[in-house]
Amino acid sequence: MEIILKNLNRTYVQKETKVEAVKNISLIIPSNKIYGIIGKSGAGKSTLVRLVSLLENVDSGEIYFDSRRVDNLSKDELIQQHRRMGMIFQNFNLFSSRTAAQNIAYPMEICKVPSAEIKKRVKELLQVVGLSDRGDAPISTLSGGQKQRIAIARALANKPDILFCDEATSALDPQTTRSILELIKDIQKKMNLTVVMITHQMEVVRDACDEVAVLNEGEVVETGKVSDVFANPKSEVTKDFINHLSSNAADKNNSGEGIVRWSKAGGEYTLHFIGEQTGSPVISSVCKKFDIEMNIRAGGIQMLSDNQKVGTMVVDITGDKAEVEKAIEYIRSQNVLVELSEGGKQ
The missing domain is CATH 3.30.70.260 (ACT domain)
Known part of the structure; x- marks a missing residue:
């Protein structure tokens, strides 16, 4: 699913001060690719992903999924659209009172999917994320990497068209980060997902993304294929990211x-x-x-x-x-x- 952003703006008021978190951003996020959005702290990337995932309303601008405008949906239409999107967070956001399998089942329970179908889908997803033998495990017994794998499985439960990853590897060590990125890449290819990856880590962009947008102070300062951006960075922000990585x-x-x-x-x-x-x-x-x-x-x-x-x-x-x-x-x-x-x- 292609995502088109047209002139998005979002302003907050903090202690009587206006903060322009997103300033007139326009992007085309191609279908069936892993698209990175990178920026330093305060660049506006988390606000942008909340707008694109329809968790917040834009002040102005338009959002399209393929040719359908989605920033002005009714309440019922918005609920249906949310069910077609998956979200992975930095801190996993799993239910500690549920087992791994029960966490994966939760989105399907909300959608009133028949129990037999839920059981089948949970088994299938545990296999996809490489944790077939951990379905009955309490969340507290899982490592950070295993928790993120369960979170990925949960995000895929309702067969989404789009997968949003908001700093999904920031809490993980480098080796686990690489394994999670390889898993996301494999899932993207097999399921033909559009993946939007929000990060402040240039190594994540390097290792996983096809294309990237670089944000600074709420604005897009550079976009392009990852290979082009690495070979010929144009903005000072991008150069700083690459030089730090190098x-x-x-x-x-x-x-x-x-x-x-x-x-x-x-x-x-x-x-x-x-x-x-x-x-x-x-x-x-x-x-x-x-x-x-x-x-x-x-x-x-x-x-x-x-x-x-x-x-x-x-x-x-x-x-x-x-x-x-x-x-x-x-x-x-x-x-x-x-x-x-x-x-x-x-």
Whole structure:
């Protein structure tokens, strides 16, 4: 299901002060994809997902699911629409008084689904999330990752068209986060879901999303395919997210690849390689062609969710100014993005 947002606005009043949480946001979230919405704390991403999931009303603007406008539904229509959407939260929001299976069953009980059908669907979903043997387990006996798997199963109970994930991995350790993201990716493909993933973690976008919108102070500052955004970030907010991710030596993806910085000094330029360029001898060639020296401060390759490789290298380039400029021009001619590491293109 495609989601279309047109000029959404939402303002709150806090202690007699107006806060514009969402400012004139327009987006097209494609059908059957995992779409990331990323922003720092206070960027407006949680407000946006509450608007898109119809949990709050917009002050102005329009929301469409496919070609149907949904921000002006009647009470009964809204209830029916909510049943076609699943929601996963950071803190799981499970009933501690119910077993794992009973938590999954709850949305179907509300919809008065026959008990035999509920039992069958619960069994099926426990298998989908890899917890077939934990249906009778009290919630208190489950690990954080298991609780989130049960929350995912519950969100899928009524066979939704859209799955919203609001910071769904923020409370989990890195290894568990990767396993949950792999599960969501697998479910999305098998069930042809549109998944909207709200996060402040760039590694979540890298590892799971097809496309991304970057929010800052209630506005969209950048959108695009994840591979394009990683290879050529345009906004300072996006660059900051990627640079923070790149400078984290402990960050590794499933292939054991990642960015390692072995020198905190220097690093005037950041080079971004994409696809086949990650394996090309660009650095060797430029050092042979021009009278310059290059000191590599950090480097590595990250694998995106579509198996596209994006390489990042932080370097110093020294030599005569004219030679340095020629070297940078040559590197760019090899389809490598060159930026000043403090932001802004050279």
